[in-house]
Amino acid sequence: MDRSELAAVLRTARSRVKPADVGLPAGPRRQVPGLRREEVAQLAGLGVDYVIRLEQGRGPRPSTQVLGALARALRLSDDDRDTLFRLAGSAPPQAGRVPMHVRPSVLRLLDRMSDLPALVLSAKSDVLAWNPLATALFGDFSELPPARRNLIRQRFLGTGVGRVTLSPDSDSAADCVGCLRTARARYPDDPDLARLIADLRTGSAPFDSLWQAARSGRLRAGSTTIKHSELGPLTLDCDVLLVPETDQTVLVYSAEPGTSSASALELLRVTGLEQFTY
Structure with a gap:
């Protein structure tokens, strides 16, 4: 070093x-x-x-x-x-590991999505980057150690940032587990991925049950309902944008105009951004 x-x-x-x-x-x-x-x-x-x-x-x-x-x-x-x-005396990330570095061009794209919550996820659903409105919606991911900034860990083990609850029994839970199985096939030697899967299988019976079904999957665009600690249930459309060079995805959340969820997002643009901008 x-x-x-x-x-x-x-x-x-x-x-x-x-x-x-x-x-x-x-x-x-x-x-x-x-x-x-x-x-x-x-x-x-x-x-x-x-x-x-x-x-x-x-x-x-x-x-x-x-x-x-x-x-x-x-x-x-x-x-x-x-x-x-x-x-620092460490080997750079290897080809056999899940890519965790977000390209600057993707970060610039995220910056320009100022009206909608957006996240960048790794192949194993680590939250690698987020915009201010995502902070207002989900909470401040920077409060968590990097190893715990994972949406699947949040869903099944409840280790999120406290503003949103994701149910392990929702329809998309099986797709989340399938994403990890797909990631393990692509990155069999990644120790962080193996550790995440072991933690989830040990700590969550619903996850272990879905894992034993041995089905692969991927993140899919669709409607999802999340429970916000202050705004209550929100029904949002989640679109998935692929970054194939780094095997990453950009999740963008929106709501149908005229709905209570759209009004809640508009409220977050005002009160949430004032609270979480530093």
Whole structure:
């Protein structure tokens, strides 16, 4: 691990990212170019002190999950991400692992979806990126460690961010389990995927029952009902946009005009964004 060079790369990368690039207000008193350390820490789901130590060249060796979270928060290209991993003494993500790095062009697309909640998911349903309206709907994913930002884990183990409840008994639950079986066939050597499946089979009888059915699946566009802690049940259309190069998907939620769910989304655009924009 080259601590001094890693620190320099992190500081430089932070200075290149504008607040608007990640959906943050610049504010009138910003005195540093790019992002503040606190903002990087929140986007990556890390402690501020940890980020400070890394930038000062005195931090511990970061795990691959931490490196991936930093690469996404700093919007690094694939080459810069690989450099980050090597400087930290870790091998860059391998072809046999689930791709966890979101392309900058996809992040730019997410930024422009300002009127609808949108998420970027990995092949095993990790929430890799989200826009402000998704935060208003689901809660702040940055409050969770990266390993727990997973919609299937949230559905079956209830480890989400607390604003939305997804039922393990809904019609789409079987498709979710099938997605993991499909992912395991594509990435049989991914340890994080194997760990996720083991946790779900141990912790959720409904998941284990569906897993034993041995059916593959994929995310499908359709209507879904979620229970919001403040707004109650919301019936939303969920469209699935594929990013084939990285085996990722963009989920975009909307509601039929004139419905109570459409009114609830409109309310979130006002009150929710005021609450969760920092």
